[in-house]
Amino acid sequence: MEDRVSEPSLVLVFSGKRKSGKDYVTELIQQRLGPDVCCILRLSGPLKEQYAQEHGLDLDQLMGPGPYKEQYRADMIRWGESRRRQDPSFFCRLASRGACQPVWLVSDARRLSDLQWFQAEFPQQTQSVRVQSSEKTRSQRGWSFTAGVDDAESECGLDNGVEFDWIVINEADAPSLDEQLRPILQLTEEAASTSSVNQS
Ligand SMILES: Nc1ncnc2c1ncn2[C@@H]1O[C@H](COP(=O)(O)OP(=O)(O)O)[C@@H](O)[C@H]1O
Numbered sequence: 039m040e041d042r043v044s045e046p047s048l049v050l051v052f053s054g055k056r057k058s059g060k061d062y063v064t065e066l067i068q069q070r071l072g073p074d075v076c077c078i079l080r081l082s083g084p085l086k087e088q089y090a091q092e093h094g095l096d097l098d099q100l101m102g103p104g105p106y107k108e109q110y111r112a113d114m115i116r117w118g119e120s121r122r123r124q125d126p127s128f129f130c131r132l133a134s135r136g137a138c139q140p141v142w143l144v145s146d147a148r149r150l151s152d153l154q155w156f157q158a159e160f161p162q163q164t165q166s167v168r169v170q171s172s173e174k175t176r177s178q179r180g181w182s183f184t185a186g187v188d189d190a191e192s193e194c195g196l197d198n199g200v201e202f203d204w205i206v207i208n209e210a211d212a213p214s215l216d217e218q219l220r221p222i223l224q225l226t227e228e229a230a231s232t233s234s235v236n237q238s
């Protein structure tokens with residue numbers, strides 16, 4: 039177990055293909071709850087920080103949704119995998135270090151080992167959420183199939199063998215995100231209120 043000042047009351051671990059809307063959905067939830075209650079943990083955050091530093095790149099652009107990060111994605115995956123081979127939980131530990139809000143949204147689980155780390159650390163609090171969009175919708179958001187990326191573990195590691203607690207269909211013709219996120223938001227609000235009761 040890690041050294042922590044406080045334990046989260048709820049950890050929602052999001053996964054989904056690139057351009058499915060993981061950032062969009064997690065940001066929407068965080069806006070509803072506010073940054074004091076809810077933080078977004080990006081496993082790719084510390085990875086991109088170190089990769090940008092070593093390669094002299096623009097971190098802001100690597101963090102954004104634009105085409106810049108796509109130029110480096112395949113190499114970042116290779117670079118991150120060499121770190122993960124030495125220690126599969128390396129980026130999970132770095133991303134969650136210092137998080138003190140009661141609700142954590144992990145925006146980008148990609149491998150079984152990512153999900154398993156949160157489940158092992160926070161067995162009572164962790165739930166998994168899959169964000170799904172069709173290839174057509176993802177293409178409209180800028181996605182195109184890239185060999186070595188879309189057929190690799192980074193994109194496919196959680197395709198099979200996981201029974202997600204929640205599935206969010208992020209499509210124009212699906213029920214609205216407001217409607218689909220209602221039970222998840224209810225969970226987060228309960229977690230936030232339990233934590234404020236425990237602290238008072
Ligand atoms: N429901 C939505 N409505 C409008 N734009 C969306 C929606 N979902 C995703 N997007 C946009 O699609 C792009 C990709 O979404 P993003 O959240 O970055 O995907 P991911 O994090 O899964 O790669 C972003 O520009 C985002 O703003």
Ligand SMILES: C[C@@](O)(CCOP(=O)(O)OP(=O)(O)O)CC(=O)O
Nearest residue numbers: 055056057082085114115118146192
């Ligand atoms: C090297 C990566 O960490 C890059 C991830 O970048 P993002 O998390 O920004 O990707 P999407 O939101 O799916 O577009 C992937 C990995 O395998 O670790």
